[in-house]
Amino acid sequence: MMNSLLDMLLHPLGIYVIALGAGFLIPLFDRAHRGSAVLLFIAALAALATIAGVNLLAIIKGAPPIFIETAGISPPFSINMRFGLFEGGVVFALNSVAFLAALHLLGSLRKHASALLLYLIMVMGINGMIMTRDLFNLFIFIEITSLATYALIGMERTGSVLAAGFKYIIATSIASAFFLLGTVFIYYQTGTLNIDDIIVHSDLIQGPIGLIASLFLLTSLLIELKPYPANGWGLDVYETAPSGIASLISVGVSSGVLFALYKLLPLMGDFLPSIALISGVTFLASNIIGLKQGNARRLLGYSSIGQMGLLTMALVMLQQLDAMDMAIIVVGGLFINHLLAKAGLFWLAGIVNREQINDWSALSQHPWLLFLFGSMIAALIGLPPFPGFWGKWELIMQLATADYYGWILLVLAGSLLEAAYLFRWFTRAWQGDITTGTAGLPALRIRFWQPATVGIAVFLLYVMGSGMATLMDVTVPAFLLPLAAGLAMLLVDGLPGRLKNIVMLLIVGFFGIGLTHNLTGINLLFSYLLVGGGLLISIGALYRKDNRRGFYPLLAVLLVSLAALLRARTSLEFFFSWELMTLSSYLLIAVGRNGLKPALSYLLFSLGAAYFIFAGFAVAFAATGSLLLADLGDAGEQAGLVFGLLAAGFVIKLGGFGLHIWLPGSYAEADDDFTAILSSVVSKAGIFGLVTIAAYLGVQADIGLDPAYVLGWIGILTATFGALMAVFQEDIKRLVAYSSMGQLGYIVTGVALMSHLGWISALYTTVNHFLFKGILFLAVAGIILRTNERLMYKMGGLIKNMPVTFTFTMIAIIAMSGVPPLSGYGGKWMLFNALMDKGWYWIAALAFFSSAVAFLYMFRLLQTVFLGQRKLEHAKLREAPAILLAPQVILIAAIMVISAYPKLLLDPLSATIDPWIASTLVWEGTSLVSHYGNWNAPMIMAIVGGVWMIPLIILLLVSLTLKIQKVEQFNIVFAAERPRRPEETHFAYNFFAHYDRAIGFLVRPRATAFWNATVEWTHTFGSSLRIFYTGNGQTYALFIIMYFIGMFLVNGGLEL
Amino acid sequence: MIPDIPISLIALCCGLALILIGLWGMLTQRNMIRIIIGFSLIDTGIHMVMVSIGYVTGGTAPIINDSVPLAEAVKRIVDPVPSALVLTAIVIGLGVTSVMLSFAVRIYKARKTLMIDELTESKL
């Protein structure tokens, strides 16, 4: 049968033989020499992983699944095991992680020989749970695993861990009792114990006994998966057990149980809805409760339980949808993701060894650990490129095809909540020196080899995630390029900052152009803005002399992922790049001065947005059966819903009205040069998305005007309130940020018009916005660099020091305001005409109002910063650095050209739109003629130039005869008194107080209050969900009994 | 009445009753040792259930020798499988009990108490 010993050892049976043999021998070796026992232990674990790996490889290459029969008798009369693709995959992954966990734990494991053998046999037990095909044998493996786990939990023998362990034993032993009872009655009805045989004869399982027996089995496995609320015992163990053990319980034992459930699912056909519901509720509830959690390990516990809930739910859903062929991606992806990330996090928790997440701030001193930490958290959330991303994607797609929209909502809501607390934790860790708690704690002492296992886990996450891309319909190299760029930049991260910037420009230029050079239409247009614009604005970043570790790799990822976004053909590619962009921009905001908190809200809103987009794509996929973006238009009846979801996503990303609260903070606290990129470049990605879906859905699928009309209103409200809020800002960056929000509102309205002119105005404004916001934020960067202030009333009179910056700012502001002759007017004119064309009069009126309001803040910016009285300490300030002005010059030049000859821009824009909507642009010479009126830009430019030059010349001539006296700063007519200090005279603080009195009530931070209340409410809800966690083991046992009874009653018990 | 009730049903009912008693003990007794006893009762109850399930009306021990010749075996013996399973289950129960007991010992040593409701420090 098997000739060589090696063959036999590499047979899956070898897993048992080696584990048991080594396990039995460890005490003997230990008697001889502790080191040899440890060696044996490590070797055995390595062998376990190797065997699984070798066999898995063979199966992947096409070998048939291996059936292991025992006793020389064929099943069902003897016990057999199966090693197929799924078993192999899970076993291999588990054994590898177990090996790493052992290395991580070796320090404490090696103290006791029995701990070594317990660990080894626990791993074998999990292997057995996965491979065995015999019901009673499964029970034995569950028990082996449980017993070993009990002992290992108690290994440290502190009071709390023992208490937790005892509760754990009570709970799991009741679960085991259920399992045994179920097994017995199943045997009673079917006369067999072989799972396959039972499935064949499942018709024999019937009547009350059949029902009760099945429910015993099912409840037992579910309890082992720690469903909410009967899971307090599990959480206690996660909180207290040694991190390596906790990691193995979280990822190993649970996975074994889940696999057992998977094997028995064919018997559970009637109960699939309840299983799905239970696991779904568990996923959601754990994540809500997680929000309230301050203890790091317990937090991980909630996350673990939540993830297992998600996995279970995914599994059941696939079974229910008869889509088990997708399991390899959905469950496999989520599983690998959870396995590596959660294990890694537990190990990290062990290394950091701080109970409260607030105390994890110690991690801020260790950038590499922080990197590992962040990677794992991103993986858990399901961000690309990690395996969870692919798994979640496919899961949502499958759910959508079955019209399970409620489930989609549940998964996405749960994920968002999980993101909230995990990234909050990450933020705490990154933040460093927060005052609470850390004072008394010594700095972390981490030996260099300790994080190695975590590092391997993270490395594997990246590898597996990238590898999984090959399973999906993705042009892999293109979409992994952002990561490649980031990696390349990471390698040169030691270079001086400016050099890195240049390297980054080269890399991004190379990759970006490579990605986008053969694009057409809207994508091509946006490639100029996103790639070209990104590069241009990034030049400004050269003004920073410092090293900026980590900044350039992230920026490279961001910019290249923007390029990749444009290249996306399918919704999956789009979403992948989108998420990558979200993640990298989050990190870039977070590296800003006080960027962490606003970055968190940025991330959460961005993820919320992403999930809307996700759901939209899913619905579209369900409707069209295609992932191609080009097929979005075939969504038929669902087009309105798809459009609504996608538009909601993009609008959140653009800081739409009511959903904008992330925007000012992130723009304000990000690095100044990055804010310029964020506003002028990154926001364009949202517009790109909006235009794309408007093209495919709005025009092609003809969703009707109602969703578009709503979008139009959202846009104009955004514009109005963005402007109103900008008026009352004291912080220069916040002011420009709100202004950005307002300007994007016009674009949204333009897109919503779904007419040629509307789109032209949107695209034109987009370009224009890129130009003037680039200038404004770069100018602001220069101002902040020089003054070291952000509050405008602390500036003033800077025109004397920074005339160039002032001029550029002024031009940008005129271009923004829409005052002729500069480029802004065209956008307003087209928008107004398009609005009138469409009959959206109220929106037109608001557009008027908001552009009037915009004057207030624009003037305020110029007045309080550049004009008025200069502060004494600013007397010696210099002009902004040339490198910061250089991109502005280019942008100014572009504004001027477009202002004078808008046709240069409008023609290509029109050509971009023409394929979607027939052109309505009528040119009469240089004059653009609409239904209502006309716009002759060159002529306006000429006339304005003329009427401006003539008085100027006159004044100059007069001046020749005048004795013009240049006066000192304070030489003003001020009640005949000469003010002593500029602070007394510079009218800047609360500039529009009267306006505030008049209509300030409109802009009280209601949105912020609303979101705060939402957060508060969620937290309260989260704590109320914790009511079940009394800490009393008996109560937990009672929950388990109740759980079973509940299952019984729900699943037909009432009818008996 | 009495002859109507099959012997295995009586065993089954006893077993189930034991399980209930054990559950009662586990849920109501605060002392950990008593909880462990409750668990043992459940265990024993399950074992009784298992054995009674394996009973075949009028069957005898599944040992094929002179008293039960092979030819009659199918008709005369009880099911050997549940007996084999019980054997395993007993050992497992024993293992769990011993570990539970050692936890109790250790908890007592660390906390000087055996009351389970005093071990609620980790809960939220």
Add this chain to the structure above:
Amino acid sequence: MIKRIIIFIMLGLMAMIFFNLASNYVENESLLKLGRYYAEKGPQELGAPNLVTAVVVTYRGLDTLGEVTVLFISAAGVGLLLRRTRRKQNDEDLEKADRREERAGVHKPASEIVETATQLLLPMVILFGIYVFINGHLSPGGGFQGGAIIASGTMFLLLALPESHISRILIAVTESLSGFSYVVIGVLGVILAGGFLDNRILGLGEYGDLFSAGAIPLIYCFIGLKVGFELSAVLDRFRKDDTGPEKT
């Protein structure tokens, strides 16, 4: 109080469920599929008159290996949990407390009757245990039962002579070797016979003989030894831990 009420409601519902089980239970009139197969084929296939043993050792041999493992790890677990900490400075108080307890007579020596009875019965108990596992394939009994009997001997010993010393090394070596040998026999089944844990690596012998049924007696010997020593070790552990449970 509410909790109590809930508990009783739940137990009531549980009772209802159990009632459902019992009321729908019908005593088997004939053997189920597995049982029938074993009854028909068992004796010829494996040569063991005791079908339970045949099922335990061979047909469901993997279960039994697992069972042995369970016992092994529970012994290891108990050992791990109840290990003696190396005496450190701060443990001295504990030790003093222990000594006080000893002086107070917590560890009372057994009465003379017990002692004598033990001396008389111990060899017989052990011998009986060995008999039970060696004859496991012929008559009711087997490795576990035999092992348990041996361990009860140990229990006797510990009751009678609380201070008696049980060699840890002996236990460790025996359980390791017997366990390992069991695995080796299992592997030999793959090489020499039909599969893992196949007992037919040795001749089936004369049906009903002591040395028959292939490797079953051998396996049962190893199991018996292992179980006996492991249970003894567990008992020993509980004794050695010097925190006798207080009466509460």
Add this chain to the structure above:
Amino acid sequence: MIYASMSEWFGRVGYFGLTLLIVTVYGLLVGALIERIIAKVQGRVGIPYSQPFINIAKTFFKRTAVSHGIMFYLGPVFRIAGGIGTLAFIPVIYGSEMFSNFSMAGDLFLVIYFMFFGQLGMALGAGESGHPYSAIGIARGLSQMTAYEVPFALAVISIVIQYDTLSITEIVAAQQGGWQNWTVITNWVATLAAMLAFLGMTGYSPFDIFLAPQEIPIGPPTEFHSAYLSFLQINRALFGATKLVLFMNLFFGGATGWVELMIKTLLIYMVAIVVGVAFPRFRVDQGIRFFFKIPTLIGIMSIVYVQMVLA
């Protein structure tokens, strides 16, 4: 090309110069007239009609000047350029190619937006002086502007719907053929809203706090003097008259000759004067809230009106 040749272009410039002159002079005279009327109401003699011209000449030829910087210097230039430009984009006399100025460059929308040009430049110039009153005045003025802009915008939208065009020439054309065709008759709701906005636009009481002629010397231009001030004075007359012309065109049938123009604009102006004399001054926030209430409501009604009644 709309302007076919260079000669036509020069011709237009010439005629525009003429228009400019007429409108400016007219604006100054009206200013004097108003002063006189107010004086009469208050029982004073009032200024002679030449006074505004003398004022300008005086300031223009003043020999000393103080400059606070380049933007201060440019402020009046922007300001007067705004006035001239606004006029340039409005056709002044209906049916006269000569006095249609450069209205072909754009439409009503252009005029409305270009009106901001001068204000913005002025604001910047005033800002550089460093005088707080300038900043305060501008802050108030801008705030008030956002408020009266709302009823005005609504009225404009209403008439754009009504006439289906943004071209001022065409709007005037549509009102020809007798007073019954004037917007003030056909769309009296919009006219009412616009006239209320007009009160704010002219900067007379009750909406004159941003200029605050008494408390803050003269509002935003506080620091200006000499030639700078003369520019501002000219612009004040010019810009005021331009706005009157615009309102006349939009709501009162335009003018086919200069005399008609002067009469109509004077009457329109009188509205503001009468209201100004009769009502005390609003605080800024009161003024803003005022515009957001009744006039805005009327503006909204005007759109409803034009859709329901005129459609």
